[in-house]
Amino acid sequence: MTDAARHAADLLGRRLQRAEPLAGGDLSTVQRLVFDDGLHAVVKAGGAAPVEAAMLQALRAAGAPTPEVLACDGQVLVLSWVDADGAVAPAWHDLGCVLARLHARTGPGYGWAQDYAFGPLPIDNRTHAHWPTFWAQRRLLPLVPSLPSALARRIERLAGTLDARLPATPPASLLHGDLWHGNVLCAGHRVAALIDPACYYGDAEVDLAMLQLFDRPDADFHAGYGPRRPGHAERLPIYRLWPALVHLTLFGQGYRALVERQLRDAGV
Structure with missing residues (x-):
């Protein structure tokens, strides 16, 4: 014990x-x-x-x-304790509905009242009123010092273009912050619980992008969640890049191809 x-x-x-x-x-x-x-x-x-x-x-x-x-x-x-059967596929529609409710809750700015961490990796949650600046300075650029120089230069180059590629002031939605199927407990066709959050307020597309990094939500999910904003496909790799970089930093070079794929899809 x-x-x-x-x-x-x-x-x-x-x-x-x-x-x-x-x-x-x-x-x-x-x-x-x-x-x-x-x-x-x-x-x-x-x-x-x-x-x-x-x-x-x-x-x-x-x-x-x-x-x-x-x-x-x-x-x-x-x-x-939450009873769950481990399969998210039958509950895609309900997960879409749950996330729609979650993202309807908004805050006064982008960030969170406290900093957080994924194990040894700190997460800077200081608030900012401008979303592209938050994503560059609080998410992408803090990881640059730990990256190989070629990757670091590409991240810096991307960060310099975010004003033109991300909305300046999207609704500051409450995000789960680490949304993948392992953090969604399901029982039958319903979501029993969301676990292991890394919450902050930000663009709702961040959660959707993270969910699509390792999973493939189906049409039922999108029906439950509702319509996506124009241009979401272009923003998807920019938002998926941060969790890919987190995996590379924490778990090693096996995730470099995942990072490279996001950069390539973002045109960097």
């Missing part, structure tokens, strides 16, 4: 029966907890627990299903 599991039991004031490791904890330790009174829960350790708790609560307030935050402190985040 880990220290995180024991600490979660202490926070909840319950007697722990067993703790089981869960898959998917690339950047944090995640366990399923079973208590003597029948409660099942999840404990996460290794992240910015209070920030993630606030993000989950913001998603829930916007009408997106999330696990309930049962307890949280500077060491662990304890969440309610």
